[in-house]
Amino acid sequence: MPESRQHQSVPFAISLDPGSSLANKTGSWRTEVPKYVDRMPPCNHACPAGENIQQWLSSAEEAGYEAAWRQIMADNPFPAVMGRVCYRPCETACNRAVLDEAVGINSVERFLGDEAIAQNWSIESAVAPTGKRVLVVGAGPSGLSAAYHLRLLGHEVTVRDSAKAAGGMMRYGIPRYRLPRDVVDAEIQRIVDLGVRLELGTAVTELAGPLDEFDAVFLAVGAHIGRRAEIPAGDSARILDAVSLLSGLEEGERPLLGRRVAVYGGGNTAMDVARTARRLGATDAVVIYRRTEDRMPAHPIEVTEALEEGVRMRWLSTITAADAGRITIEKMRLDATGFPQPTGEFEELDTDTVVLALGQSSDLTLLAGVPGVTVTDGVVEVGANLMTGRPGLFAGGDMVPDERTVTVAVGHGKKAARNIDAWLRGTSFERPPRHAPATFDRLNTWYFSDAPATVRPRLESARRITTFDEVTGGLDESTALFEARRCMSCGNCLECDNCFGVCPDNAVIKLGDGRYEIDLDFCKGCGLCAAECPSGAIEMFPERS
């Protein structure tokens, strides 16, 4: 083109073609580069069952209840049970508690679990059958969880339990007012429908046979024997143990407790028995515990509910003698190390029945003669993969050293299933590395609305102590949705578009479906996106030279 023609295309008095600033790649100014990250939210980190809580809350926020429920089911086959009996370490860890109150994760889980039962949602295994056979001994939360996961992994699973009904401590240890039995039945039935074979009323007394017959065995026999204490007692003194009382009640027995019941112990079972005693007509239920309230192993919620129901507490006390109609109590004091010491001060208390709730131990007679298995302090020693010293024999739940809760047991079941599966395939299970924690200081909490926690309805105490009706009610859809939406999505993108909006250089590309990308041609590395991300899901890294 001749030079004169070129100049004709340029406006008057302009000697260069006008151009867009896009030619100026300002990304070269950058010394730091933002990156989207995923961090470990404290709820997920604290969950003994390893649930991906934040992920299912995120689905629930969009009213995707079935997707949320399926996300829970990937880790835990008992959402409706969990939503009632879990002591919610997730909520204790929740970052929102620093801002106002923890997200009611447990109540949302219960809503999802109940919704699944109401809608009859079911689970199917998508894995081809492996032909491997696994025996699970014990149909409690740990055994059933293991059976469920093993079945999902394609194995043939048989669960044997000596009891007439499945559920273990969920049925025989936790009173109905905390966990209605139709909920337990529904969630167990779903596991049976998945193809797990349940053999009830079948006690496993030795393991040589099963270990030959099956490719692997998982033991989860629980801890159903109440510990005794040496209390000098007269012939006519009435002393029961808590686990027998609770399981007998489940089998239809109506124990004669009398009007004045003393419960010896300070754990959750002690609260369960004292509250049960009130419901069975005891006008005076007293919990006698050696230490102070703050040292009680019982969960604060249970202590509070017991107090509301008129249960009395005698802290710093031990029972030194029991006789017909009365017990002798010695006052204790805590020494410098917090250990209770006797004071020599005694007191008498009118009591019809003493119930011992001093902990439980496992019946391990079935392990007799199995080589390689070590039992220490009444619990079975297992490796990190939950395998005992006998190859192919695994154990979990209350019979191995750990905290004794339903959620921990369910977590053991999942962990055992993964390790058994790996063992059956001749490999080993490696837990994927965890993301770095999403701590509170990483959040930009300005962006979260003020929203107090939703309180679950509870039965009034007058009705509580006369029936075994469920004490705590559930949330309805609107309140469950509200509660789910209080989640701050710690350490993971919640798709708020802040990064896309606050970049002064239009250098964030929104790809949709919650995905974003930084346009490094134009990102100057100012860090506004990272600073204004509510969830702390963007981090600045030094630019590589």
Next chain:
Amino acid sequence: MGQQRIRFYQTGSFVVGNRLLDPDQRSVQSDTRRTNSLNSGHRACRGCGEALGARYVLDAVMRATGHQMVAVNATGCLEVFSTPYPETSWQIPWLHSLFGNAPAVATGVASALRAKGRRDVRVVGQGGDGGTVDIGLACLSGMFERNDDVLYICYDNGGYMNTGVQRSGATPHGAATTTTPAVGPDPGNSFGQGKSLPLIAMAHRIPYVATATVADLRDLEYKATRAMEFRGARYLHVLVPCPLGWRTGPHETIRVARLATETGMFPVFEAVDGEVVGVTKIRRRLPVTEYLRPQGRFAHLFGETPRSDIIGKLQAEADRTVRTFGLVDPEEVS
């Protein structure tokens, strides 16, 4: 009638968007089809509040006018960093004249459009606080007085930042600039000087006056959109922190703007026909030190001998602003 806040728990109205919101309730900035009036590749500093504010406002005006808008720009940072010859970052019809006459040029553009019978095309004038509060004030006042059909936007970063951080009529009291250095018994910008252009604009009884910051996007978009519902002279005053002049980190721009409102140093309100009709209440009131401390231009107040007397006077100014505009509910006033 103020903006209706979206009661939406989790992130409320504070974030740019929310996946849970209906698309018609989302902000302009969360829309992938936003105009990007001021496009990538501009030469503004890292974390520039003015670049952010200009895109926020003009994208909202573009949506409100159905993309029928002409912008007239005063000289200043915004013009210098966006249009180095022969490139432009503007994706809208854009006109630059001089430092002092942007309101007059905008008036002329509005008159020309009226002469051509184009009532659909709307005119926006814009400049920094230097070009607006000081140099262009005469023709801006004239524009207000004649009630010309122009929305004038002032991006207030409290100084002549482009030419080397000199003091303007909008520089806060006590702030150090290159012309008000932190020396002597009364360091920084003198008390008793400076002006509030929103109040001056209101005194002209023009149809609409509003203030906003880059820290509250939804409020800013609401005000830019609302301004286009009026005909006649309108004025929008947007606080846009300047990392260079305020000596803050580039990532702190939005946080500092938020602190300006939460401490009462910058009132966010709107006025119709010279009367205040809505204020954005302070959400969590903070002492002014929270706003001053992160900024290098106030560092001399927190040195070895802290100037609690100057901080006290700034706090008294903030308290007066909070009272004047009713920025906290009566029971919360300390």
